[in-house]
Every structure is written in structure tokens, then in C-alpha cells.
Amino acid sequence: MIALSDYLILSSIVFCIGLAGIFINRTNIIMLLMCVELILAAVNTNFIAFSYYGGDLAGQIFVFFILTVAAAEVAIGLAILTLMFRSRGSIDIDVTNTLKG
Amino acid sequence: MEFSSILFYVFSFFFIASSIMMITSRNTAKAALFLILTFFSAASLWLLLEAEFLAITLILIYVGAVMVLFMFVIKMLDTDQSTLRAQFTRYLPLGIFVSIIVIAQIVLVLNAGQFDIAMTGIPEKHDASYSNITAIAEQLYTLYVYPFELAAILLLIAIIAAITLVHRNESRSKKQNISEQINVQAKDRMRIVSIKPKSAKESK
Numbered sequence: 001m002i003a004l005s006d007y008l009i010l011s012s013i014v015f016c017i018g019l020a021g022i023f024i025n026r027t028n029i030i031m032l033l034m035c036v037e038l039i040l041a042a043v044n045t046n047f048i049a050f051s052y053y054g055g056d057l058a059g060q061i062f063v064f065f066i067l068t069v070a071a072a073e074v075a076i077g078l079a080i081l082t083l084m085f086r087s088r089g090s091i092d093i094d095v096t097n098t099l100k101g
Numbered sequence: 102m103e104f105s106s107i108l109f110y111v112f113s114f115f116f117i118a119s120s121i122m123m124i125t126s127r128n129t130a131k132a133a134l135f136l137i138l139t140f141f142s143a144a145s146l147w148l149l150l151e152a153e154f155l156a157i158t159l160i161l162i163y164v165g166a167v168m169v170l171f172m173f174v175i176k177m178l179d180t181d182q183s184t185l186r187a188q189f190t191r192y193l194p195l196g197i198f199v200s201i202i203v204i205a206q207i208v209l210v211l212n213a214g215q216f217d218i219a220m221t222g223i224p225e226k227h228d229a230s231y232s233n234i235t236a237i238a239e240q241l242y243t244l245y246v247y248p249f250e251l252a253a254i255l256l257l258i259a260i261i262a263a264i265t266l267v268h269r270n271e272s273r274s275k276k277q278n279i280s281e282q283i284n285v286q287a288k289d290r291m292r293i294v295s296i297k298p299k300s301a302k303e304s305k
Contacts, residue, residue, distance in 0.1 A: 001223060002109045005216035007150070010113050012207040014120050014139075016200040021124030023196030030129050030175060034136050037167070038120055041143045044155075052150040053221045057240050060152050060233075064241070067155075067162060068252040072259035074167050078174045079266040085178050 007049035014042035029084075029091050033077050040070050109149060116142040133171050137164050151226075153233045 018038035025031035044063045051059025081091060088095050116139060123135035140163045147156040214220065241249055 001103070001218055002106050002149075003216065003218040004221050005211045006109070007146075008211045008216060009208055010116065010146075012211070013117055013204055016204045016207075017117065017120045017124060019203065020196040020200040021120075023192050023199065025124065026192055028129065030171070030178075031124075031132060034132060034171065035124060037136065037163070038123065038139060041140060041159075044159075045143060045146060048147050048150050048152045048155065051152070053224055055224055057236055060155055060237055061240055061245055063152075063155050064158070064237070065248060065252055067158060068256060071162060071167060072255055074170065075259050075263045076266070078170055079263040081174060082178070082267050091178060 004049055004053040008046060011042040011045040011049070014045070015039055018042060027093050029081055029093055032093075033074065033081075037070065037074070040066060105149060109146070112142050112145045112149070115139075116146065129175050130172065133168060133175060136171075137168050140164055140168070151233060154237050 018035045021035035021038065022032060025035065044066055047059040047063045047066070051057060051063075084096070085091050119135045119138040119142060123132045123139060126132045126135060140159055144156040144159045147153075147159065
């Protein structure tokens with residue numbers, strides 16, 4: 001029988017893969033957005049596992065709202081990405097250093 | 102080992118393997134395709150956890166809409182892959198190091214026994230007449246109705262923001278400038294020209 005801890009370990013592994021993806025694909029903004037999606041999928045798996053083993057539907061409702069916010073985030077993020085490519089001709093994150101921070 | 106446990110391990114293998122392939126693939130379009138496989142595996146795992154509505158929603162919204170949007174942008178931008186991957190190996194050891202540390206810490210905490218089957222108990226399976234969608238809807242439209250409407254407003258704002266950001270042709274939109282209309286004066290619109298009347302001889 002699969003226990004709750006198995007699901008939690010699985011989602012933590014996928015979460016850390018997404019984290020490593022942000023580290024190693026540091027310059028490509030599309031890859032950064034996709035790694036954020038991967039992290040959100042791992043977190044949602046956590047929520048649903050707790051919802052199933054705890055017998056409470058609130059976790060699934062929470063995942064519903066996370067999916068909504070993530071869809072909005074992707075839409076605006078890709079719009080900003082398109083604007084950036086139009087004005088700078090590249091989606092390299094090192095090009096966006098005009099603030100000299 | 103029962104059948105659902107075998108399914109869990111199969112889907113977990115695809116979940117982890119495709120996400121590793123996603124973050125290490127050289128081509129962004131290939132990475133998007135591997136992310137789609139990751140979402141399918143996640144949806145299968147959610148089906149095992151009896152979250153049928155969210156599993157279908159993940160496939161419909163994420164694979165059907167969000168990943169298609171990603172593919173559109175990847176193909177439209179046509180970026181130079183070689184410059185983007187230049188620093189790939191530079192941060193690879195650091196990324197793997199940090200990830201392994203975090204995984205080790207989380208596994209140490211989670212394996213302490215408080216999330217075992219002895220503590221949580223085996224959740225009872227629902228029979229075939231149980232509807233996950235009905236159960237979610239009963240909560241969503243009563244207890245969580247205000248967050249639900251807020252989510253709708255959020256999506257509307259996202260639509261407006263995305264369209265406004267990438268809308269290119271300013272001249273094609275027929276908008277009014279109210280202050281310009283109010284401040285208009287007679288000399289802007291009307292020109293008084295003095296014309297000499299021709300004499301009667303010339304007109305013959």
C-alpha cells in the first residue's frame with residue numbers, strides 16, 4: 001500500500017528537479033517559466049495527496065485556484081517575453097541589465 | 102504488491118524521468134514536449150488519488166492550452182539556442198548540489214514516520230456512485246464562492262493585460278481623446294478665406 005510519505009517524497013524530488021532546472025537554465029526565460037510550471041505540478045501533487053489521505057476536499061479546491069493563478073501567470077509572462085523579444089531581439093536574461101543592478 | 106502500487110511506481114518513474122529530460126534537453130521545443138509528458142504522468146498520479154476532476158483539468162488546461170501557448174511562443178520567437186545554452190555547464194554542479202541537499206533534508210523529515218500508513222490510516226475507497234465533480238462543486242459554490250469569483254476576475258485581468266501588452270498597432274484603434282475634443286477652437290476647424298469678387302468684364 002502506498003503511504004502518504006511516498007507521494008510527499010515523490011513530489012519533493014520533482015520540486016528539486018525544477019529547482020535544479022532554474023539553476024542550470026538560468027539564461028533562458030522560456031525554460032525558467034517551464035521549470036516554474038514543473039514546481040507547481042509537484043506542489044499540487046502534495047496538496048492532492050494530503051487531501052486524499054486526510055479525507056478533506058479543501059486541498060483539491062486549493063489546487064483548483066493554483067491552476068487558475070498559474071494559467072494567468074503564464075499568459076502574462078509569455079506576453080512580457082514577446083514584448084522583450086520585440087524590443088531587444090533576444091530572450092537571453094543577460095540582455096536585461098539596463099538597470100545595472 | 103497490489104496493482105495500484107505498481108501503477109504508482111510506473112507513473113512516478115515517468116514523472117521523474119521526463120522532468121529530468123525536460124530540464125536537461127538542449128532544445129526548448131523538446132523541453133516543452135517532455136513537460137507535456139510530465140503533466141500526463143502527474144494527471145495519472147492524481148487519478149490514483151481520486152482527484153478525477155483536477156486530473157482532467159490538468160490535461161485540458163495545461164496540455165491543451167498552456168503548453169500550446171508555450172509552443173507558439175517557442176516557434177514564433179525562433180531564438181538562437183547556442184547562446185542560450187552557453188552557461189549550461191557552469192551552473193550544473195551547483196544546481197545538482199543544492200537539489201541533492203534539499204532532497205536529502207526533505208526525505209529525512211518525511212521518513213520520520215508521521216506520514217506512514219500507520220499514522221494516516223488507509224483512506225476508504227469511494228464506490229462507483231461517488232462523483233468527485235459533484236463533491237468539489239458543492240464546496241466551490243457554497244464555501245468558496247467568493248474566492249471562485251475572485252479567480253474569475255483574475256483571469257479577466259490576465260486576458261486584458263496580455264492583450265494590452267502585445268497589442269502592436271496603435272494607429273488602428275479608433276479611440277477618442279476627450280480633452281482634445283473639448284479644447285478644440287473654431288480656428289482649428291474653420292478657415293476664413295477672403296475671395297476677391299471678379300469684375301463683370303472679366304467674367305464675360
